[in-house]
Amino acid sequence: MSQPSLHRPLSVADVPQWDFETDVVVIGFGATGACAAIEASATGADVIIFERNSGSGGASGLSGGEIYIGGNGGTEVQRAAGFEDTTEAFTRYLKMAGGPCVDEAKCELYGQEALAHWEWLKAHGIPYKGNYLPGKHIEPMGDDTLIWSGSEAAKPFCDYAKPAPRGHVIQFMGWGGGRKLVDILEQRTRDMGVRIETDSRAVALIQDAGKIVGAVMRIDNEERYVFAEKGVILATGGFVMNDDMRRKYCPLTFKINDPIGDKDDGSGISLGMGAGGEAIHMDQFFTTCPWTIPEPHACGVFVNINGQRFINEDCYHGRVSRTMIDQPGDRVYLLLDNAHYIEPFEHARMTMAGTGDDWAEVERELEMPENTLSATMEFYNHHAGKGYDPLFGKQAPLLKPLDQGPFIALELNFESSYFSFFTLGGLKTSTDAEVLDRNGGAVPGLFAAGRCTSGLPAWGHGYSSGLSLADCTFFGRQAGRKAANGPV
Amino acid sequence: MSQPSLHRPLSVADVPQWDFETDVVVIGFGATGACAAIEASATGADVIIFERNSGSGGASGLSGGEIYIGGNGGTEVQRAAGFEDTTEAFTRYLKMAGGPCVDEAKCELYGQEALAHWEWLKAHGIPYKGNYLPGKHIEPMGDDTLIWSGSEAAKPFCDYAKPAPRGHVIQFMGWGGGRKLVDILEQRTRDMGVRIETDSRAVALIQDAGKIVGAVMRIDNEERYVFAEKGVILATGGFVMNDDMRRKYCPLTFKINDPIGDKDDGSGISLGMGAGGEAIHMDQFFTTCPWTIPEPHACGVFVNINGQRFINEDCYHGRVSRTMIDQPGDRVYLLLDNAHYIEPFEHARMTMAGTGDDWAEVERELEMPENTLSATMEFYNHHAGKGYDPLFGKQAPLLKPLDQGPFIALELNFESSYFSFFTLGGLKTSTDAEVLDRNGGAVPGLFAAGRCTSGLPAWGHGYSSGLSLADCTFFGRQAGRKAANGPV
Numbered sequence: 007m008s009q010p011s012l013h014r015p016l017s018v019a020d021v022p023q024w025d026f027e028t029d030v031v032v033i034g035f036g037a038t039g040a041c042a043a044i045e046a047s048a049t050g051a052d053v054i055i056f057e058r059n060s061g062s063g064g065a066s067g068l069s070g071g072e073i074y075i076g077g078n079g080g081t082e083v084q085r086a087a088g089f090e091d092t093t094e095a096f097t098r099y100l101k102m103a104g105g106p107c108v109d110e111a112k113c114e115l116y117g118q119e120a121l122a123h124w125e126w127l128k129a130h131g132i133p134y135k136g137n138y139l140p141g142k143h144i145e146p147m148g149d150d151t152l153i154w155s156g157s158e159a160a161k162p163f164c165d166y167a168k169p170a171p172r173g174h175v176i177q178f179m180g181w182g183g184g185r186k187l188v189d190i191l192e193q194r195t196r197d198m199g200v201r202i203e204t205d206s207r208a209v210a211l212i213q214d215a216g217k218i219v220g221a222v223m224r225i226d227n228e229e230r231y232v233f234a235e236k237g238v239i240l241a242t243g244g245f246v247m248n249d250d251m252r253r254k255y256c257p258l259t260f261k262i263n264d265p266i267g268d269k270d271d272g273s274g275i276s277l278g279m280g281a282g283g284e285a286i287h288m289d290q291f292f293t294t295c296p297w298t299i300p301e302p303h304a305c306g307v308f309v310n311i312n313g314q315r316f317i318n319e320d321c322y323h324g325r326v327s328r329t330m331i332d333q334p335g336d337r338v339y340l341l342l343d344n345a346h347y348i349e350p351f352e353h354a355r356m357t358m359a360g361t362g363d364d365w366a367e368v369e370r371e372l373e374m375p376e377n378t379l380s381a382t383m384e385f386y387n388h389h390a391g392k393g394y395d396p397l398f399g400k401q402a403p404l405l406k407p408l409d410q411g412p413f414i415a416l417e418l419n420f421e422s423s424y425f426s427f428f429t430l431g432g433l434k435t436s437t438d439a440e441v442l443d444r445n446g447g448a449v450p451g452l453f454a455a456g457r458c459t460s461g462l463p464a465w466g467h468g469y470s471s472g473l474s475l476a477d478c479t480f481f482g483r484q485a486g487r488k489a490a491n492g493p494v
Numbered sequence: 495m496s497q498p499s500l501h502r503p504l505s506v507a508d509v510p511q512w513d514f515e516t517d518v519v520v521i522g523f524g525a526t527g528a529c530a531a532i533e534a535s536a537t538g539a540d541v542i543i544f545e546r547n548s549g550s551g552g553a554s555g556l557s558g559g560e561i562y563i564g565g566n567g568g569t570e571v572q573r574a575a576g577f578e579d580t581t582e583a584f585t586r587y588l589k590m591a592g593g594p595c596v597d598e599a600k601c602e603l604y605g606q607e608a609l610a611h612w613e614w615l616k617a618h619g620i621p622y623k624g625n626y627l628p629g630k631h632i633e634p635m636g637d638d639t640l641i642w643s644g645s646e647a648a649k650p651f652c653d654y655a656k657p658a659p660r661g662h663v664i665q666f667m668g669w670g671g672g673r674k675l676v677d678i679l680e681q682r683t684r685d686m687g688v689r690i691e692t693d694s695r696a697v698a699l700i701q702d703a704g705k706i707v708g709a710v711m712r713i714d715n716e717e718r719y720v721f722a723e724k725g726v727i728l729a730t731g732g733f734v735m736n737d738d739m740r741r742k743y744c745p746l747t748f749k750i751n752d753p754i755g756d757k758d759d760g761s762g763i764s765l766g767m768g769a770g771g772e773a774i775h776m777d778q779f780f781t782t783c784p785w786t787i788p789e790p791h792a793c794g795v796f797v798n799i800n801g802q803r804f805i806n807e808d809c810y811h812g813r814v815s816r817t818m819i820d821q822p823g824d825r826v827y828l829l830l831d832n833a834h835y836i837e838p839f840e841h842a843r844m845t846m847a848g849t850g851d852d853w854a855e856v857e858r859e860l861e862m863p864e865n866t867l868s869a870t871m872e873f874y875n876h877h878a879g880k881g882y883d884p885l886f887g888k889q890a891p892l893l894k895p896l897d898q899g900p901f902i903a904l905e906l907n908f909e910s911s912y913f914s915f916f917t918l919g920g921l922k923t924s925t926d927a928e929v930l931d932r933n934g935g936a937v938p939g940l941f942a943a944g945r946c947t948s949g950l951p952a953w954g955h956g957y958s959s960g961l962s963l964a965d966c967t968f969f970g971r972q973a974g975r976k977a978a979n980g981p982v
Contacts, residue, residue, distance in 0.1 A: 011933070012932075013770070013931060013932045013933055014770070106745035106746050106748065106749075107745055254772070254774040254775075254922065255774060255775075257594035257595055257775075258594055260594065261594075276932060279772075279932065280932070282501070282502070284742070284767075286742040286743065287742075287743075287745075287777075288776070288777075289775075289776075289777040312885045312886070313885075314802050332820065334886075375877075375884035375885070377873055378873075378884075378885070381869060381873070385865055385866075385869070389863075396863035396866075397800045397801075397863065397866070398800070398822075434742065443501060444500075444501045444764060444767065444768075445499070445501055
């Protein structure tokens with residue numbers, strides 16, 4: 007027999023001693039793990055969180071602290087801004103965002119429960135300023151609350167689900183509110199008496215007659231054995247930092263170069279699979295290049311190397327960026343006229359690829375055949391001037407003729423521009439966050455949430471900002487409650 | 495503990511009796527299983543093949559009996575036709591065909607060994623007429639041997655690997671030579687004394703201290719226990735007939751409706767995963783709609799619902815078809831002029847969507863905006879008349895202006911046209927066909943080949959006819975030899 011590992015649970019018979027004993031073990035201390043611990047603890051269960059780093063954070067701590075919330079008539083922030091967000095419209099959008107990978111049951115549950123989740127977040131101390139910031143923003147530059155954070159108002163989504171802004175951002179000045187979000191959740195776990203063990207890396211699960219009853223943690227270079235009476239919750243994030251897993255499961259990400267994550271090496275996915283869980287939609291990933299900054303650039307038009315448009319550019323920046331990666335060649339171009347051009351966001355690493363007094367000159371500078379890019383732009387401008395985009399359905403206010411020279415083409419190169427990305431595939435779980443085996447049965451004692459699972463953000467082309475943290479915090483809570491309450 | 499199943503091996507301690515005892519068990523009697531059995535038997539090992547149907551066949555039996563072969567200067571058929579096919583060019587093409595999913599070691603081994611494999615096939619009685627059939631064919635209508643069966647001569651492949659035709663088709667009049675191929679291989683297994691048990695369905699593997707030592711078969715409604723001293727070989731095919739697996743792993747296939755397979759329900763993949771093997775590239779699939787029939791249609795041009803071309807149409811019909819599925823909407827159009835139009839192949843279920851005396855009229859009939867399809871065709875014809883395709887690099891002899899009216903648009907609808915498909919993802923295996931676990935180690939006693947593995951045809955956009963049977967027959971042989979010879 008091989009040694010117990012990420013891929014094979016240790017038999018309880020081989021446990022030399024119990025170094026820790028508790029009701030619920032949570033592995034990973036990002037937003038998912040914190041929410042799981044809070045809810046488990048709230049039932050009266052004893053809880054320990056193990057975190058491999060020296061403190062909380064995970065990928066959540068690197069995020070903008072934005073959570074996708076709506077339905078049931080809308081939050082008070084949505085309502086004050088004039089958006090009455092029905093559960094039907096909200097749920098419908100969630101399902102469209104899941105595309106071919108959708109987990110309908112999770113969308114339906116979250117559609118019903120998101121407003122209550124919002125109340126829970128506030129009750130646990132997450133502050134919101136309460137105002138609505140119109141326009142197209144990746145994250146607010148100030149401390150505003152509500153933004154449009156997906157493709158709700160764009161085709162085809164708006165034809166099927168009444169749009170509303172649903173990105174609810176923690177009150178925090180500038181980008182990076184995720185760190186504050188996790189800090190507040192961490193303080194809650196401490197207030198509730200959750201035990202926190204940092205610098206502790208999970209190396210195996212422990213199994214007793216098919217049930218997961220604990221985990222082997224590596225602490226101070228030694229193996230420590232943890233007994234979990236009620237269950238183990240995996241909250242370890244995705245596998246964007248694991249090249250071997252990316253090559254096997256998500257090789258398209260090798261076209262781009264900027265993984266976002268902390269130590270997201272897929273260890274929780276491996277632990278779950280080793281215990282009999284199954285991983286699904288492992289080829290899916292989010293990516294974005296921040297091309298909508300500065301704001302006038304959101305009026306730009308994208309063409310591929312053949313001078314063809316490929317999407318309505320008023321979709322969510324990440325949906326547009328994900329579609330870029332599907333294009334032939336190693337780059338796409340963002341076209342702007344003088345009325346909309348401002349020096350590009352340095353962080354995006356876009357370069358000036360061509361300029362001209364008309365689009366034909368830009369076309370020549372890019373060494374494209376005559377009547378490709380220029381024909382595309384003539385067609386686009388002709389219709390944009392009349393207020394419509396017959397090909398892709400781009401809409402006002404971003405639909406504007408680009409006809410005031412000089413004209414500019416910025417290159418977004420998959421190799422050298424900043425395309426951040428993270429993985430979306432992971433363990434298949436029930437709406438109660440139970441890890442499911444290939445028969446659809448729950449692996450006894452094992453739970454998971456966040457990016458080590460396939461959840462609300464299931465499909466790269468449908469990602470919307472705040473979907474991942476919604477999934478992490480909500481299904482993290484589900485995991486905590488279900489583990490603590492045990493089998494019904 | 496749950497019952498042993500496809501997902502969980504039975505412990506040898508729970509085996510009530512051995513109903514069969516042998517050296518090597520092969521599960522599945524298509525081309526893969528037959529080749530595995532022949533090679534295992536050739537070492538002197540005792541071999542039993544179990545097949546759930548009443549006779550041999552599998553998906554191989556439904557195929558054209560075409561095998562992708564080249565390298566080492568070429569087969570005598572290639573050489574007689576004037577193609578000196580180097581190992582370097584052959585291997586390079588195999589790797590490009592694997593795209594982001596490529597298994598380089600398998601490409602390199604097969605690149606070296608394909609010519610020897612060709613000799614082996616002939617030595618085992620597979621007949622070849624020996625002639626070369628130029629042109630673009632899905633399969634020969636006659637009993638010809640050598641055809642162009644991939645994208646070798648098309649961009650971008652031809653820029654990196656010197657093209658040669660490599661589809662070697664069994665001598666058989668018309669389509670469907672795969673049945674004859676399997677019949678001959680079956681006869682060889684019988685001649686060699688391989689035991690054949692039909693109407694026998696694998697329901698679980700049997701494990702002894704981590705090693706696979708047999709299988710539980712369902713025969714006559716009873717469980718029968720099979721001991722395999724040297725190993726078990728999975729040769730069970732893909733999962734195209736399993737909707738649940740498709741939904742979890744390959745949901746894009748729900749856009750189309752014509753699975754090709756026998757009972758390809760993924761059972762071997764499940765057995766392998768249950769024993770600790772891992773499955774990779776499960777999102778990949780082959781698809782094709784037979785649009786190159788009748789032959790003049792191969793000169794056609796494809797546009798998506800926005801009137802844009804999307805690929806050089808002189809690629810392999812399956813690569814073109816797979817790219818269709820990536821386009822927006824639920825259909826694409828094949829454009830033809832009167833010089834190239836013939837009544838379409840009935841089986842393809844394409845429909846006449848629009849006609850006109852010029853392309854502008856076709857555009858109107860398809861209710862496309864003015865200057866979309868017509869501009870695409872004006873551009874295409876202008877350059878095709880000069881012998882080049884500046885956008886996608888389509889080449890002679892299929893690059894022809896479509897300028898002789900009346901003009902026709904045939905609709906290929908993803909819902910209603912015939913898009914056949916099968917899955918390409920499966921167990922990760924070594925070049926010796928050992929099933930590999932998530933650490934890259936071999937699962938002792940377990941081997942697999944063919945479409946229950948991810949092999950030479952790893953990437954849907956790179957599929958070429960004959961790649962799957964090459965993979966099945968060659969790595970089936972590897973499995974048979976490695977299982978019979980045991981650990982080195």
